[in-house]
Amino acid sequence: MATLESNRYGKFRVRVMKVLRHDDSHHDVCELEADVLLHGDLAGSYLSDDNSSIVPTDTVKNTIHFLAHDHLETCRTSFAKIIVEHFLGKYPHLSGVEVELRERKWERMTINGSPHPHAFTHAANGEPFSRATFFRGQAPKLTSGIRGHLVMKSTQSGFADYNVCELTTLPPTTDRVFATRLTAEWEFADLTAGFIAADTEVLAAAHEVFATTYSPSVQRTLYQIGELALERVPEISRIELKMPNVHFLGLDLTKLGRPGQSCVLLPTDEPHGEIEAVIAR
Numbered sequence: 572m573a574t575l576e577s578n579r580y581g582k583f584r585v586r587v588m589k590v591l592r593h594d595d596s597h598h599d600v601c602e603l604e605a606d607v608l609l610h611g612d613l614a615g616s617y618l619s620d621d622n623s624s625i626v627p628t629d630t631v632k633n634t635i636h637f638l639a640h641d642h643l644e645t646c647r648t649s650f651a652k653i654i655v656e657h658f659l660g661k662y663p664h665l666s667g668v669e670v671e672l673r674e675r676k677w678e679r680m681t682i683n684g685s686p687h688p689h690a691f692t693h694a695a696n697g698e699p700f701s702r703a704t705f706f707r708g709q710a711p712k713l714t715s716g717i718r719g720h721l722v723m724k725s726t727q728s729g730f731a732d733y734n735v736c737e738l739t740t741l742p743p744t745t746d747r748v749f750a751t752r753l754t755a756e757w758e759f760a761d762l763t764a765g766f767i768a769a770d771t772e773v774l775a776a777a778h779e780v781f782a783t784t785y786s787p788s789v790q791r792t793l794y795q796i797g798e799l800a801l802e803r804v805p806e807i808s809r810i811e812l813k814m815p816n817v818h819f820l821g822l823d824l825t826k827l828g829r830p831g832q833s834c835v836l837l838p839t840d841e842p843h844g845e846i847e848a849v850i851a852r
């Protein structure tokens with residue numbers, strides 16, 4: 572005897588580009604890719620041949636395009652909220668909606684010192700995203716974040732005084748290269764917050780801690796980033812941080828007639844340390 576334990580469905584990778592034409596030549600743009608998942612009174616579509624509860628995923632795709640036409644400006648997080656509110660408002664048999672929007676961030680070009688009205692470059696250091704999860708009768712959840720934002724500093728980082736056992740070979744250091752591919756996701760307590768300004772402040776806080784504070788470990792720096800982000804942005808209630816330790820290994824060049832542990836390092840991809848934490852108020 573089988574039972575339907577849980578179910579959800581929707582459309583993934585719905586792409587849309589909005590050109591906001593302020594006049595013939597002065598534009599803003601917003602390019603997004605959406606994943607939408609619907610929950611609700613849908614068991615009939617799994618347990619019988621009855622499709623009447625299914626809003627076709629093709630309609631879900633059309634909805635994103637329609638809402639982008641009417642409502643999308645430059646704020647991804649506001650648009651995520653609009654999408655979930657639309658689905659719950661329009662379809663009474665749906666109980667919840669999950670949306671993730673990933674942004675290809677187009678940054679205005681500067682030409683001869685001036686911002687160009689309609690030419691952009693891809694700001695490719697990490698993929699910004701927002702997620703909205705609204706279930707009827709529950710507190711709505713709205714987040715924004717970035718995946719894979721690569722930062723590096725060439726000193727002011729160390730790692731010493733860690734647990735040592737017979738399997739420890741790592742030498743302690745007070746001067747190493749520190750690089751990480753930062754993934755961060757912050758949750759808005761205030762659903763009317765200035766989302767774009769908050770995003771800018773969180774990333775600025777991360778950069779400030781990373782650049783200006785000696786790092787005794789990735790763990791410590793991660794916590795300090797979360798702490799400063801919460802201090803600087805009152806509208807967020809928690810922040811989840813993932814900071815893989817992108818290692819640069821010291822090379823022994825003594826056989827090449829150059830000093831060991833010199834300025835030449837070996838960038839590595841794997842294995843890598845993985846440090847993660849959630850910091851909340």
Ligand SMILES: O=c1[nH]c(=O)c2[nH]c(=O)[nH]c2[nH]1
Pocket residue numbers: 730741787788789790816844
């Ligand atoms: O900052 C660090 N944290 C660790 O947990 C760790 N482990 C390791 O081998 N190197 C480092 N560095």
